[in-house]
Amino acid sequence: MAISETPATGPSTSERGSGRTLRELSDLITPMTIRVAVTLRIPQKISEGELTAEALAAATNSDPDVLERILLHLVSVGVLTRDDDGRFGLTRVGDQLLLEDDGFANPDFLDLNTVVGRAELSFVRLPDVARSGDIVAYSAQYGTGFWDDLGNEPSSATHFDQVMADGMQKRVQEIAESYDWGALGSVVDVGGGNGTLLAGLLRAHPGLRGTVVDRDAGPATRTFREAGLTGRAAALSGSFLEPLPPGAGGYVVSRIQSDWNDADVRTILGHCAHAAGAAGRVIVVDEFAAEEGVRTDSETDLRMLMYYGGKERTMEQVRELAADVGLSVRSLRRAADWTIMELSSARDG
Ligand SMILES: C[S@@+](CC[C@H](N)C(=O)[O-])C[C@H]1O[C@@H](n2cnc3c(N)ncnc32)[C@H](O)[C@@H]1O
Structure with missing residues (x-):
């Protein structure tokens, strides 16, 4: 199955990645902070008016200090805004986290509690897969196969x-x-x-x-x-x-x-x-x-x-x-x- 509907067109191999630094290309922090924010429903909470780190932590049952540090990173990469009174908001990029549907780009699939969100985390197994060639990362990481997990999660299966x-x-x-x-x-x-x-x-x-x-x-x-x-x-x-x-x-x-x-x-x-x-x-x-x-x-x-x-x-x-x-x-x-x-x-x- 082509899980991405986007054809790989555009610049030639030698040009790909140009305009982005090696640091940006290899960053794991931004993808994880975005995924954690989606998992905690931070975008929804902000749109409902929970705006400070304390309010968001209370609304999501999170540690206020750690959550604020995550949110500040998302401000630094342009997903969130923060005003002088410490109130967070969504940028145009951040607004996309509220989308109801956009195929596999649907933010639900960034939720680390969904089967697709979990499947992306199985990339931590890439070194083992690279060495062995025949390990299935998802199964190695979670002990069950992707399709079995999907079958056990009706809302993800329907989606x-x-x-x-x-x-x-x-x-x-x-x-x-x-x-x-x-x-x-x-x-x-x-x-x-x-x-x-x-x-x-x-x-x-x-x-x-x-x-x-x-x-x-x-x-x-x-x-x-x-x-x-x-x-x-x-x-x-x-x-x-x-x-x-x-x-x-x-x-x-x-x-x-x-x-x-x-x-x-x-x-x-x-x-x-x-x-x-x-x-x-x-x-x-x-x-x-x-x-x-x-x-x-x-x-x-x-x-x-x-x-x-x-x-x-x-x-x-x-x-x-x-x-x-x-x-x-x-x-x-x-x-x-x-x-x-x-x-x-x-x-x-
Ligand atoms: C990528 S989807 C393709 C669905 C459809 N053929 C299409 O083109 O839209 C893969 C399908 O294979 C099904 N599937 C996975 N393992 C299966 C199995 N062992 N036997 C039958 N169907 C299976 C999934 O439930 C899913 O519907």
Whole structure:
């Protein structure tokens, strides 16, 4: 999954970072103080009129001296203001901490008590990951995997699904029009989240039926009910690391592969291939990494590594993993800024 929606464009490698000092680039203090302020709900408290360090400490059950030192740092970097009477306010940058929603830039995800906030802290494990190559930082840090933790936190799970759905909603029409989904008869959307993609495909192809398989069938079930698609769409709770329901015409794998290591991607694609049989199709929908490293989204790539042991892959890398489980590419289509890679096990592929 591309957790950042921002393409890595702009200056060439040699120019990146220009205008910022090494000290700014390597600073951990500002990111942590911002995250602590969000975790303590300082921006909300300021907007509600708790303005002094003492009042904010009382309102957030914090130590007044330590909190004031954190707030003064945020003043020094332009997130907060402080007047002569010791009253804090939000700058234009600080105001962004009150945003209700801006995808993965939503300040909720800076909250250290949320699964995404915790996942970012797993970057302290980067030295171990760099040495071993196969430690999953999130699991090493917290003792459980990212997806299990997300499943245990309904509000974060809903928010995560919504961010995924928002990115999908922008492209679903084009995805639906760029491939003859109707010819498949039925599809299984493997890890289909809250069902936004499947609902879009079914609306555009009235003869198509489909099933989402995801860890929790609840969100997709609700989407299909609200969209009046219950007769043609279903959702199953299950894991794509286990065998999938067989016999559908197509198995869609949208924004899944980058969350997993190579062995798991082979397992997932292998289950799809097995369930699809010789007649079916496996259809990978994704924003692949560019072949040239220069434009690759390194932030997302490292997040995939730390959260899940995954990676951003080029189309060629996915094609090779698919080939390992007997799948070959039948067609490639562009849909908005994503690619639809149609695979099959058929020998005439
Ligand atoms: C990055 S999201 C992609 C969602 C959707 N396919 C899309 O493109 O918007 C990854 C999805 O994989 C699901 N997932 C994670 N582990 C899973 C597993 N073992 N079995 C089934 N689904 C899983 C998550 O719940 C989530 O919905």
